[in-house]
Amino acid sequence: MPGWLKDAIFYEIYPQSFKDTNGDGIGDFNGIIEKLDYVKELGCNALWINPCYDSPFKDAGYDVRDYKKVAERYGSNEDLYNLFKIAHEKGIHVLLDLVPGHTSEEHEWFLESKKAERNEFSDRYIWTNGWIEGIAGHPYIGGEADRNGCYMLNFFKCQPALNYGFLKRTEEWQKAPDDPACIATREAMKDVMRFWLDKGCDGFRVDMADSLVKDDDENKSATGAIWKNIREMLDNEYPEAAIISEWSNPKQALKYGFHADFYLDHRGNGYNTLLRDYETDGGDKSFLKKDGHGDIMRFLNDYLPKYDATRKDGYISFITCNHDTPRPRRTLSIDELKIAYAMFLTLPGVPFIYYGDEIGMRYFELPTKEGGYTRTGTRTPMQWSEGKNKGFSTAPSDKLYLPVDPSDDAPTVESQEKDPSSLLNTVKALTKLRHEYKDLQADSEFEIIYAEADEFPFVYKRGDLIVAINPSDKKTSATLPKNTTKVFEIGETEIKDASLHMQPQSFVVLK
CATH class of the missing domain: 3.90.400.10 (Oligo-1,6-glucosidase; Domain 2)
Incomplete structure (x- = not known):
């Protein structure tokens, strides 16, 4: 297990939309380099960059034309190698997106x-x-x-x-996973990984990691055998390189060699009930929406079995959002986002912040771009300042990869840096807290103190720290151990007579 993951907070960058330095309306590597100090000041010490390889861009780069060559729109291979170098000088690890399927x-x-x-x-x-x-x-x-x-x-x-073969073969043309041709495919992908690791990459987020062997069994055993083989290669040759899976089944992914697995937004799963439970009849029941009156047990009944079964194998990664998911600002207010991010940044595992979520960028209904369809509205340009194109690019606005938020109150880094109470500064305070206290980092002990159906607050321990969350619009309270003191809070909380009293939409960390 790479030691650096314990204290990692990732920042996901969609390179097309992050920062354009050559005026063509599309983000580039030099733009990422220019903003590495911002990433570090945000408190993120690791990056995940969405696919930046040579591509026709019929699926935004997930259609790779050459695994060992970067897309010209972003710069050259040398520019990416330079990004690795400068990021490392600033204490930032960099994962690339691997598309093996x-x-x-x-x-x-x-x-x-x-x-x-x-x-x-x-x-x-x-x-x-x-x-x-x-x-x-x-x-x-x-x-x-x-x-x-x-x-x-x-x-x-x-x-x-x-x-990569078929586990259940019914046709003559279907090859077994151990057929030389299928092994050659696996070895070709290992060759791609070695190429980038040798250039300074720190590992990979793996796209559709569970889909390699076709007609696999329920446990994905044949696909898992491939990843165990790849993990063995990494352990022997690149022991500090990390692989993080798009699998959303940690009981499989972490057993098969991944260091972390994303807890993705799938309808009705635990993560979905926290902030995106608006796809069923009866309104928004999300736990983190102040008037959602959500049930924390719907989350815990899904999450805890996964956590308990895998805590010794690797990490579960909570995300604020990603390039495939509607931004949380779609339904949550800024105050609600503060509580949501506080929860994600104090739970076990390795958290990911999607670019722009830290300022509350909005989701837009937009025509499809490069195969984005309903995902397109989550991929709009980063909003840096109040100037032209919100500081993303000097190109004419009609030449931008996607339009910037036209709203008068469009959130920007520039405006929020000046406001001590902004979402951006709240996120910075939370990441600082996580780095400062080892008890809040990836592998620290996690224990539920209070969680009841349809009740608030939600209280849990991380090591010797106690975390309490009241996302609701009601006052609430909880019993505390004696001699606790506040370490951090959002909103208003009070400790009185061994009880914690929480105002609506409040969060506190106690020692």
Whole structure:
């Protein structure tokens, strides 16, 4: 386990939208470098950069055309190597996004695989044996290659699935996961990882990590065997490199070698009930919405079994949001966001802040851009200042990757830095608190003190610290151990006669 993860707070950067330094309306590596001091001052000591590889951008870079070459829009490979170097000088680790399940249809491997003549890459992707033979239960494409066969897709039409084999094989063309062709695919991905790790990358967030072997069993055992093999390589060759999975099943992901696994927003799961429980009839029941009157047990009944089963294997990562999820400002007020982020930054595991969430950037209903569809409104440019294009770019506004928030009250870093009570300064105070107290870091002990259905507050211990959260619009109280003192608070709380009295929308850390 890389030791640096214990105190890591990640900042996710969508590179297209972070900072443009050459005036073309699209963010770039030099823009990230320019803002590394901001990231550090925010209290984040690690980055996750969404895919920045050469790509046709039919899925915003998740359609990789060349794993070892960066997209020209962001700069050169040397610019990215320089980003690693400068980030390290500032004490910031950098993860790249690894997309192991598919490539772009324009990748050299696929162009070779499409050929009628057998070659090194004929089995790099999943093909049937005939032009009229489809793939039951999976999306596929036929009629677009000289090769006599159809090929499987992972997501969009532009993303042919790489061949890691089938666990349950019913057709002659389906290969076993230990077939030499499937092993060659795994080794090719390890080669990509080594390339970037040797250049200064500190690890990878892994896209669709559970989807490699097709028709896998319920436990994803065949896919898990691949990741255990990759983890063995990392432990032997790059012991401080981290891999974090888009799996959202820590009982599987952490057992199979990932250091951390995202707790993603899936309808009805524990994370969803905290701040995005607005997709069912009956209104918004989110626990962290002041008038949601949410039930903390809906979260804990889902989270605690995952935490208890995996706490010795790795970390569960809470996110404020990500590039696939509506920003929390869509439904939460600034005061509600303060309480939400306070909770995420004091729970166990490795937390992630999505760029702009720290100032409360809004979600917009926008036309699709580069395959974003409903996700597009979460990917708008970072709002730095009150000037042109909110400080993101000097390009004409109609040339921007996406439009900036046109509202008169659009939040910006510049305005919030001047306001001691702003969301930005609250986040800075929370990250400072987490770094200062080891009891709040990833692997410190976690124990529930008070949690009852339909009741507030929610109280838990982290090591020797006590954390209490009252996100509701009602006053509430809880019994405390004797001789406790406040370490940090949001809103108004009072300790009196071994009781904690909390005003509406309040949060406190006690020692």
